[in-house]
Amino acid sequence: MELIVQKFGGTSLSDAQSRGYVLRHIIREFKLGKRVVVVVSAMGRSGEPYATDSLLELVRSNGNALPGRERDMLLSCGELISATVLCSLLHAEGISAVALTGGQAGILTDDHYGSARILEIQCERMLRHLAEHQVVIVTGFQGMTRSGEITTLGRGGSDTSATALGAALKAGVVDIYTDVDGILTADPRWVSNARPLKTVSYEEISNMAHNGAKVIHPRAVEVAMKAGIPVRVRSTFSEGEGTLVTHAELLKSQGVWYDKTVTGLAHVRDVTQLAVTQVEGPADLQLRIFRAMASHAISVDFINVMPTGVHYTVSGHDASKAVALLRELGFEPRVRERCAKVSVIGGGMNGEPGVMAVIVEALTNSGIPILQSADSNTTIWVLISEEGLATALQALHTAFGLHLAPDRGH
Amino acid sequence: MELIVQKFGGTSLSDAQSRGYVLRHIIREFKLGKRVVVVVSAMGRSGEPYATDSLLELVRSNGNALPGRERDMLLSCGELISATVLCSLLHAEGISAVALTGGQAGILTDDHYGSARILEIQCERMLRHLAEHQVVIVTGFQGMTRSGEITTLGRGGSDTSATALGAALKAGVVDIYTDVDGILTADPRWVSNARPLKTVSYEEISNMAHNGAKVIHPRAVEVAMKAGIPVRVRSTFSEGEGTLVTHAELLKSQGVWYDKTVTGLAHVRDVTQLAVTQVEGPADLQLRIFRAMASHAISVDFINVMPTGVHYTVSGHDASKAVALLRELGFEPRVRERCAKVSVIGGGMNGEPGVMAVIVEALTNSGIPILQSADSNTTIWVLISEEGLATALQALHTAFGLHLAPDRGH
Known part of the structure; x- marks a missing residue:
C-alpha cells in the first residue's frame, strides 16, 4: 500500500476555509487507499496568536533571556496546536487520526536547540498507527533528544520533517503544499508572466532555494535527494499537480527532460x-x-x-x-x-x-x-x-x- | 535547605504587571535560600488566546470530535507557554531556571485523558536542578503516562500538581497564589464584610471547596492532607500571608485554634x-x-x-x-x-x-x-x-x- 507524506504550512492552516482545502487533500489520498502521514507547521500567518512569530513575541520583551531549551519547548506548541486541530477536523469527518509530537513520531535529534539535526527516525509507532488505517499527523519542525528534551529544527524545519519522514518511511512521494501552484519560473510579483514548472531537478530547486526563491527549505531538498524520494510542490488551494522534484537523470530517462537550458x-x-x-x-x-x-x-x-x-x-x-x-x-x-x-x-x-x-x-x-x-x-x-x-x-x-x-x- | 512549592494561576500570569508580582514572590523565597519549585497554570483569563478555554475553542467548532488523547496534547500547550514565559522572565532577572513538562518533572499518571490520576512522582530530575540552584518551573495540570503520552488532570489540576509535588518533594509549605487575600469567611461579592481567615483546617477548606467556594481544588486538599503538607492560600498581588491550611489537631496544639464554632x-x-x-x-x-x-x-x-x-x-x-x-x-x-x-x-x-x-x-x-x-x-x-x-x-x-x-x- 503506497505511503504518502503531505506537508501543510501555516498559511494552509490559518482559517476554516483553508483547513477545508487541507482536509480535501488528505481525504482524497486516504480514500485512494494510501497510508497517509501529514506534517503540519504552526498555524496562522505572522501576528496570529499561534504562529511561531507570535509565540516568540511572548518572550521577546524579556530581552530574549530564554535558554534555547525552553525556547524550543515554547515554539513546539505552535505545531502541537495545529496537529490537534487537524486531528479534530479529521475525526469530525469520520476519519480516524492520531496526532504525534516529533518525539512520539520517533524523530530523534541532537541537542542543538533551535537548529537541531535529525539523527534517526524510529518508525515503529507510525507504522503501527498506519496499519490500523489511521492518518498519522506529525508536528513538523520538531523532534526530541534521546533524553526526552523537545528540540526544533530551525526555520523551514517542517519541510525537513516531511522529507526526512518520507525517506525513513520510504514514501512514494512527499507533497509540500503551499499557497502557489508549484515552482514558478520566477517570482510572479516581479515577472508578470512567470509560469509553474511541471518538473524540476533536486539540484535546480536547491539552487533556487539557496538563491532567494521561497519554495522549499534547502535542507529538506538535500534529505529528499539523498534518499531519492520524489517531492511535489503544489497548491493547497487547487487540485493542480504542482511541480515534481526528482533526480535530473530520472527526468531525462523518463523523457520528461525538456531541452531548455534554463529552468x-x-x-x-x-x-x-x-x-x-x-x-x-x-x-x-x-x-x-x-x-x-x-x-x-x-x-x-x-x-x-x-x-x-x-x-x-x-x-x-x-x-x-x-x-x-x-x-x-x-x-x-x-x-x-x-x-x-x-x-x-x-x-x-x-x-x-x-x-x-x-x-x-x-x-x-x-x-x-x-x-x-x-x-x-x-x-x-x-x-x-x-x-x-x-x-x-x-x-x-x-x-x-x-x-x-x-x-x-x- | 527548605523546599517550597509555589503555584500561580492563570490570572496571576495574565499580563506583564501581574507577572511582575509573580516574579517578586519567587525571587523573595529564592533569595531566602530556599529551593523553589513553581507550578503554573495556563496564562490569561478566559477568552485570551493561551487560556485553556481558548485552546478548547479551537476544536469546539468541529463538534468536539477530538479524542481525549489529542485534547490533552492541545491543552498541555497552555501551561507549556506559561512555564517558558516565566522562565524567560527569571533569566532576565539573572536567576537560573528550568521549565519542565509534567512528564519531564517525573509526574507519571494513568491514561484517563482529561482526568488522569497521578500514580507516582519521580523527583530525581527536579532535585538535580534544585541542587544546582535553579528554580524549577513545572507545567501544572499535566503529567505523562509510562508510555510517554501527555495527560491532563482535569480542571483545578494545577492545584493538585502543586500539592502532589509538595508531598513528593517533602516541601515545608505549598503556597497557592490567587487573586484574593486568602480564604474568606464568605464570598465577598455577596457578603460585603467577609474577612480573610488566618487559619483553616483541611477538612474545613475541603468542605468549602465541595460546597461552591472557589478557593482550591478538593483533590489538591486531599493530597496535602494525606501527606500533612501545610498549604497557604494567598494573594499574588500583596505581601499578605494569606490563610494557612493544615490539620485541625495541629492548629489546636499550637494554640491557634480560635473557639469560634463556625469558620x-x-x-x-x-x-x-x-x-x-x-x-x-x-x-x-x-x-x-x-x-x-x-x-x-x-x-x-x-x-x-x-x-x-x-x-x-x-x-x-x-x-x-x-x-x-x-x-x-x-x-x-x-x-x-x-x-x-x-x-x-x-x-x-x-x-x-x-x-x-x-x-x-x-x-x-x-x-x-x-x-x-x-x-x-x-x-x-x-x-x-x-x-x-x-x-x-x-x-x-x-x-x-x-x-x-x-x-x-x-
Missing part, C-alpha cells in the same frame, strides 16, 4: 557590494578580510579575488558592520548599496557556452550594467543595481523563453 | 429541588429514581427519603432531564427552580447543639424560609430560594460573628 530565475535583494582595492598592501590581504568577516558571523558572497584587491558582497543588514571591520583593518572600501543578485538556473546549461552571452545581451539591451558575475555548472549569477531588478528579471525571463508553453514534461 | 459560609446557586410524594407506590420507589439519575450521570444532593416520598436537588442545568426521567418512571414531581444551597462550615461545631438554632433564628428573622436542611459533624446545609441568598448570607455571617476580628490565630 528559472531567482533573486536576492538588498545586497551591498564592497570593494577593497590597493596596489600596495600586505600579502595576506584576503585572509585578513575574510577572517574578520567570519569571526563576526557576516556571510560573504560573490567573492572575487584579484591581484589588486578583493570584491565581495554582504547582506544589506550586515553592511555597516562589515565596513567598520574593514576600516579597523586599515582599508577604505568602495561601498555600493542596494544591489540585487539575480540567479539564472538550469540543469541543462552545463557546458552551454551561449548562456552567458544571452544574459549579457538581454541586460545590455535593457540598459542594465552587470556589476559582477559568477557561475557554476548549473547557475549563473549576476549582480546588478536593485533599481534595475524588475527590468532585468523580465528581460532574462523573455530571453530564455521561460514564458512560453510547453515547459518540461509536456 | 465560614459557602454557597451554590441554581439548584432545583424535586419532590416525589405519593402515598401509594412501588416499594422500590427510591431505588428506581436514583438508579435513573445515576445512569444519566445526574448528580443528586440534599437527598431526603421519607416513608411518603423523596426530596432531592439537582443542578439547574440537569433539571429538565431529571424531570423527564421521573415522568418516564410514572412520577409527577413537584419542581422548585432557582434555589440556593448555603453551607455553614466549622470544624468546631461538632456536637454544638446551638448552631442549628442560630441558623433558624437568623433566617426566620430575615423572612427566609428553609426549604430543606442537612448536616454533618462539620457542616450544616440549608436550601433556600435563590432570591433570598444575599440576605441569608449576610444574616448568617453576622449571626456567627464572622465579620468580627480577631479571627482564629490572633
Whole structure:
C-alpha cells in the first residue's frame, strides 16, 4: 500500500476555509487507499496568536533571556496546536487520526536547540498507527533528544520533517503544499508572466532555494535527494499537480527532460557590494578580510579575488558592520548599496557556452550594467543595481523563453 | 535547605504587571535560600488566546470530535507557554531556571485523558536542578503516562500538581497564589464584610471547596492532607500571608485554634429541588429514581427519603432531564427552580447543639424560609430560594460573628 507524506504550512492552516482545502487533500489520498502521514507547521500567518512569530513575541520583551531549551519547548506548541486541530477536523469527518509530537513520531535529534539535526527516525509507532488505517499527523519542525528534551529544527524545519519522514518511511512521494501552484519560473510579483514548472531537478530547486526563491527549505531538498524520494510542490488551494522534484537523470530517462537550458530565475535583494582595492598592501590581504568577516558571523558572497584587491558582497543588514571591520583593518572600501543578485538556473546549461552571452545581451539591451558575475555548472549569477531588478528579471525571463508553453514534461 | 512549592494561576500570569508580582514572590523565597519549585497554570483569563478555554475553542467548532488523547496534547500547550514565559522572565532577572513538562518533572499518571490520576512522582530530575540552584518551573495540570503520552488532570489540576509535588518533594509549605487575600469567611461579592481567615483546617477548606467556594481544588486538599503538607492560600498581588491550611489537631496544639464554632459560609446557586410524594407506590420507589439519575450521570444532593416520598436537588442545568426521567418512571414531581444551597462550615461545631438554632433564628428573622436542611459533624446545609441568598448570607455571617476580628490565630 503506497505511503504518502503531505506537508501543510501555516498559511494552509490559518482559517476554516483553508483547513477545508487541507482536509480535501488528505481525504482524497486516504480514500485512494494510501497510508497517509501529514506534517503540519504552526498555524496562522505572522501576528496570529499561534504562529511561531507570535509565540516568540511572548518572550521577546524579556530581552530574549530564554535558554534555547525552553525556547524550543515554547515554539513546539505552535505545531502541537495545529496537529490537534487537524486531528479534530479529521475525526469530525469520520476519519480516524492520531496526532504525534516529533518525539512520539520517533524523530530523534541532537541537542542543538533551535537548529537541531535529525539523527534517526524510529518508525515503529507510525507504522503501527498506519496499519490500523489511521492518518498519522506529525508536528513538523520538531523532534526530541534521546533524553526526552523537545528540540526544533530551525526555520523551514517542517519541510525537513516531511522529507526526512518520507525517506525513513520510504514514501512514494512527499507533497509540500503551499499557497502557489508549484515552482514558478520566477517570482510572479516581479515577472508578470512567470509560469509553474511541471518538473524540476533536486539540484535546480536547491539552487533556487539557496538563491532567494521561497519554495522549499534547502535542507529538506538535500534529505529528499539523498534518499531519492520524489517531492511535489503544489497548491493547497487547487487540485493542480504542482511541480515534481526528482533526480535530473530520472527526468531525462523518463523523457520528461525538456531541452531548455534554463529552468528559472531567482533573486536576492538588498545586497551591498564592497570593494577593497590597493596596489600596495600586505600579502595576506584576503585572509585578513575574510577572517574578520567570519569571526563576526557576516556571510560573504560573490567573492572575487584579484591581484589588486578583493570584491565581495554582504547582506544589506550586515553592511555597516562589515565596513567598520574593514576600516579597523586599515582599508577604505568602495561601498555600493542596494544591489540585487539575480540567479539564472538550469540543469541543462552545463557546458552551454551561449548562456552567458544571452544574459549579457538581454541586460545590455535593457540598459542594465552587470556589476559582477559568477557561475557554476548549473547557475549563473549576476549582480546588478536593485533599481534595475524588475527590468532585468523580465528581460532574462523573455530571453530564455521561460514564458512560453510547453515547459518540461509536456 | 527548605523546599517550597509555589503555584500561580492563570490570572496571576495574565499580563506583564501581574507577572511582575509573580516574579517578586519567587525571587523573595529564592533569595531566602530556599529551593523553589513553581507550578503554573495556563496564562490569561478566559477568552485570551493561551487560556485553556481558548485552546478548547479551537476544536469546539468541529463538534468536539477530538479524542481525549489529542485534547490533552492541545491543552498541555497552555501551561507549556506559561512555564517558558516565566522562565524567560527569571533569566532576565539573572536567576537560573528550568521549565519542565509534567512528564519531564517525573509526574507519571494513568491514561484517563482529561482526568488522569497521578500514580507516582519521580523527583530525581527536579532535585538535580534544585541542587544546582535553579528554580524549577513545572507545567501544572499535566503529567505523562509510562508510555510517554501527555495527560491532563482535569480542571483545578494545577492545584493538585502543586500539592502532589509538595508531598513528593517533602516541601515545608505549598503556597497557592490567587487573586484574593486568602480564604474568606464568605464570598465577598455577596457578603460585603467577609474577612480573610488566618487559619483553616483541611477538612474545613475541603468542605468549602465541595460546597461552591472557589478557593482550591478538593483533590489538591486531599493530597496535602494525606501527606500533612501545610498549604497557604494567598494573594499574588500583596505581601499578605494569606490563610494557612493544615490539620485541625495541629492548629489546636499550637494554640491557634480560635473557639469560634463556625469558620465560614459557602454557597451554590441554581439548584432545583424535586419532590416525589405519593402515598401509594412501588416499594422500590427510591431505588428506581436514583438508579435513573445515576445512569444519566445526574448528580443528586440534599437527598431526603421519607416513608411518603423523596426530596432531592439537582443542578439547574440537569433539571429538565431529571424531570423527564421521573415522568418516564410514572412520577409527577413537584419542581422548585432557582434555589440556593448555603453551607455553614466549622470544624468546631461538632456536637454544638446551638448552631442549628442560630441558623433558624437568623433566617426566620430575615423572612427566609428553609426549604430543606442537612448536616454533618462539620457542616450544616440549608436550601433556600435563590432570591433570598444575599440576605441569608449576610444574616448568617453576622449571626456567627464572622465579620468580627480577631479571627482564629490572633
